[in-house]
Amino acid sequence: xxxxxxxLINLDLMARYGPRxxxxxxxxxxxxxxxxxxxxLLAVPVALARLSKSSVLRTLAYSYVxxxxxxxxxxxxxLVYYGAGQLRDAFxxxxxxxxxxxAWFCALLTFTLNTAAYQAEILRGxxxxxxxxxxxxxxxxxxxxxxxxxxxxxxxxxxTALRPLGNELILMIKASAIVSLITIYDVMGVTRLAFSRSFxxxxxxxxxxxxxxxxxxxxxxxxxxxxxxxxxxxxx
Amino acid sequence: xxxxxxxxSFGPDGWGDELAQGAxxxxxxxxxxxxFGLMLGLFVALGQRSGSRIARNVAVVxxxxxxxxxxxxxxxxxYYGGQLLLQKLASAVGYTAQIQVNSFLAGFVALGLVLAxxxxxxxxxxxxxxxxxxxxxxxxxxxxxRLSFRLVVLPQLVRVALPGxxxxxxxxxxxxxxxxxxxxxxxxxxxxxxxxxTKEPLFFYFVACLVYLFFSMLSGGALGWLEARTSRxxxxxxx
Numbered sequence: 001x002x003x004x005x006x007x008l009i010n011l012d013l014m015a016r017y018g019p020r021x022x023x024x025x026x027x028x029x030x031x032x033x034x035x036x037x038x039x040x041l042l043a044v045p046v047a048l049a050r051l052s053k054s055s056v057l058r059t060l061a062y063s064y065v066x067x068x069x070x071x072x073x074x075x076x077x078x079l080v081y082y083g084a085g086q087l088r089d090a091f092x093x094x095x096x097x098x099x100x101x102x103a104w105f106c107a108l109l110t111f112t113l114n115t116a117a118y119q120a121e122i123l124r125g126x127x128x129x130x131x132x133x134x135x136x137x138x139x140x141x142x143x144x145x146x147x148x149x150x151x152x153x154x155x156x157x158x159x160t161a162l163r164p165l166g167n168e169l170i171l172m173i174k175a176s177a178i179v180s181l182i183t184i185y186d187v188m189g190v191t192r193l194a195f196s197r198s199f200x201x202x203x204x205x206x207x208x209x210x211x212x213x214x215x216x217x218x219x220x221x222x223x224x225x226x227x228x229x230x231x232x233x234x235x236x
Numbered sequence: 237x238x239x240x241x242x243x244x245s246f247g248p249d250g251w252g253d254e255l256a257q258g259a260x261x262x263x264x265x266x267x268x269x270x271x272f273g274l275m276l277g278l279f280v281a282l283g284q285r286s287g288s289r290i291a292r293n294v295a296v297v298x299x300x301x302x303x304x305x306x307x308x309x310x311x312x313x314x315y316y317g318g319q320l321l322l323q324k325l326a327s328a329v330g331y332t333a334q335i336q337v338n339s340f341l342a343g344f345v346a347l348g349l350v351l352a353x354x355x356x357x358x359x360x361x362x363x364x365x366x367x368x369x370x371x372x373x374x375x376x377x378x379x380x381x382r383l384s385f386r387l388v389v390l391p392q393l394v395r396v397a398l399p400g401x402x403x404x405x406x407x408x409x410x411x412x413x414x415x416x417x418x419x420x421x422x423x424x425x426x427x428x429x430x431x432x433x434t435k436e437p438l439f440f441y442f443v444a445c446l447v448y449l450f451f452s453m454l455s456g457g458a459l460g461w462l463e464a465r466t467s468r469x470x471x472x473x474x475x
Contacts, residue, residue, distance in 0.1 A: 066449070067445070067449065070406075070448065070449045070452040070453070071410070071444075071445040071448045071449055071452075072410040072411070072412075072413035072414075072424070072448060073410070074413045074414060074416075074424060075413060075424060075427075075441055075444050075445050075448065076445070078427075078428070078431075078437070078441050079437070079438070079441035079442060079445065082431060082437035082438075082441065083437045083438040083441060083442075085437065086435070086436070086437055086438050087438070173306075174304075174305070174306040174307065175306070175307075176306075177306035177307075177308040177309055178306075178308055178414070180308075181417060188306065188308060188309060191309075192312075195316070201316060201317060201320050204309065204312055204313050204316065204317065205313075207309055208301075208305055208309060208313065211304060211305055211306055211309060212300070212301065212304045212305065215304040216300075216304065
């Protein structure tokens, strides 16, 4: 068995880089997990601004969304990571340099801003799909505007948004591979390191298997969560 | 201000011409990849709906893999793996010189595979949206299976699939920036070079973003026109 495996998988290489690959998986999951949640929080005010009566707010939110959806994530990451270095004096003056000096935080910030733009559009669709009567009924019951939004509109909007949000999460996992280009050792970063030292092409195939497992795992987990969260909508 | 304008000027001191060349390569790569990826995607979609079990399985594996892998990883696998494969093939026939895979070609193949995987989902949805009666009617009129697909199904397919394919195009346009990592002199790489030599990352990456935005905007306009044109035969029903 080990002979057979040894023919397909370079076991020495696996012993040397296996643990690093696991670290890489953790880095990828952390980066994507944190930025996805922070982005989700930021997406709520952006989506509301997109739907606001004030044309100033609407234009600002639209420009934000258009910029982050219309440009490559790679360019955004470079803009923040390398651009921050140019603003070093300013950041030192306000005490933010330790944050921007770190590639990990730069990636986290860029990813959060990027996914917030996509999630805001998903959320906006969800909010618009909630019938206006829901809002009116909440007002008639005497709920203040913000409470009507938090308790009545938002939960229903999130149900509609659940599936596209799952797709966005998977796209983020895949897109996160580019942080390997700014010195972060995520799955892709570890892969590049292992390849540059061993010149053994199979590390790229390991990475492919890891990403497929990650993506498929998240997809299934999300499907379970979706079934559970929408079980009140199923006919008995 | 004039300092920054000088940075963008054409000629030996400015980076305007280099960036423009890069933008041209970006556009060329995206435009050439588009038909390849869309055609392959259509074949995969037809495979997914085919009666043959093997074809269905191949199509499902294809879409699962290329939708699940990071685009950057697909690109590296095609680039380095292709090099390895060619090297092995060449040494098998006794040719021993170093083989270098063209990075434009690697980008074309990798992005095309990704586009095929994503567009096949759009194609499948559109194929499902066309009533079977259309095909049957075409066959009843004596058109061959091939002709009824080309003359009856395909024109309707394009109209239904266009919004989804438009999104695929916008994603492709942004994904081309990844080829800068395998040394293709696209807009992103030229920007990297300009940053390396001028130490003006904020300015140049912002300019690059604006160029990508400009292409997105142009595409948006073109897609709107195309959608209007392909649905000009549709009767507008009163709401």
